[in-house]
Amino acid sequence: MKKAKKIAAVALAAASMSLAFAGCGGSAESSKADNSSTDGKVYNIGICQLVQHEALDAATKGFKDYLTEKLGADNVKFDEQNAQGDSATCATICNQFVSSNYDLILGNGTAALQAAYTATPNIPILGTSITDYGTALDKSDWNGVSGMNVSGTTDLAPLDQQAAMLKELFPNAKNVGILYCSAEANSKYQSDTITPYFKDAGYTVKSYSFADSNDVAAVAKTACDESDVLYIPTDNTAASNTGIIDNVATAAKTPIVAGEEGICKGCGVATLSISYDELGRKTGEMAYNILVKGEDITKMKVEAAPNVTKEYIKDRCDTYGIKVPDGYTEIKAE
Structure with missing residues (x-):
């Protein structure tokens, strides 16, 4: 009987402490780690990022923020490595992750994802910043689910x-050039x-x-000279060379519409972009569901970012005399 009363007292004290912490601010509750579901396990995750941009x-x-918030900093360890744009380095990194028998691998960028699934058929692999998984x-026969790890x-x-x-x-433009890394x-x-949408x-x-x-500047110059406006899709090499592209486009007075925000900040006038932070957090949520909730990755559908936003660079639009309609959000050039 005394033991039961002691347990009840401890429980009541714990509840009182929880209420006290809750009263200190709303952010405490939202950032609280879900340590109860880890059972003390430390998850080791390898991150292979193709290039820095x-x-x-x-x-x-x-990705890291979401998992750290959910699991707690003591329950998840990240081995984050950057391949500096080299596919062979991606392979070396991912093979190291497999040798270390990590719980999950993140491939950030297409070449990183490809290196990861080539390295192992067993360890769960999540990709992010991937345009088309079928490719x-x-x-x-891509249908949104890989059927593998x-x-x-x-x-x-x-x-x-x-x-x-x-x-x-650009309603009055005639020629659109598409610039990308082959x-x-x-x-x-x-x-x-x-291309068919532009033609239509x-x-x-x-x-x-x-x-x-090495040939970004030369190809960009030809594209600018022959086009009224350029479109650059989500492209890691272009994203790493926006300064070069911007110099060429500015000299040629050719505006650029970009497929994502980072390229737009570097050399564009406007973009319809996702939030890559949101994308990473969505990927982190998928990782949590695999590691903690035991979801089967072979049946998990590839997810998209929850929102897209029209954005523009005011100074560049003003330079080109572009009238930006309502519904665009201003962002700053780098």
Whole structure:
């Protein structure tokens, strides 16, 4: 009887402490880790990021933030490595993760995802900042579920809406050039997919592809000289070279519409973009469901970012005399 009373007293004291902490501010409750479901386990997660730039950095941060908030900093450890844009380095990194027998691998960028699923058929692999999983996984019958140890999130904003936005901003343009890196399969996918939308809008369309960072400037100059406006899809190599592209486009007085916010800040006038932080957090939620709730990754559908936003760079739009309609959010150039 005394033991029961003691237990009840402890429980009452714990409840009182919880109420006291709750009264200190709303943020305490929202950031509280769900330690009860970890059973003391420490989850080890390998993160292979293809290259360092704003979009991919934000996705990685969102992923880590979500899991740290849910599990607690003591219950999740991240081995975060950057491949500096090299596919072979992605393979080396992911093979190290497999040798370490990590609980889950995040592939941030298409080449990173491809390296991860080549390295292991067993460890759960989530991708983020991936445009098209059918292309990335070489699955012609892609239906949104891989059927293997791979799932994740896509960063593709609707291409028909991107084409409509370009038409909204440049109704009198004649020639649209699409600039992308030929080494990135997802960039070619975007170019091929958006081209019919541009043609339906009445534009003449031509694609300009560069092999790597070494020929960005030369290809961008040709594209600018032959186009009234350029479109750059979500492309990691382009995102890492926006300074070069911006110099060329500014000299040629050719405006650029970008497929995502980071490229737009670097060299564009407008974008229809997702939040890569939100994308990373969505991927973190998927990781939590796999690791803690035991969801079967082979049956998990690839998820998209919850929101897209029309954004513009005011100074650049003013320079080109672009009249921006209502419904756009101003962002700052880098």
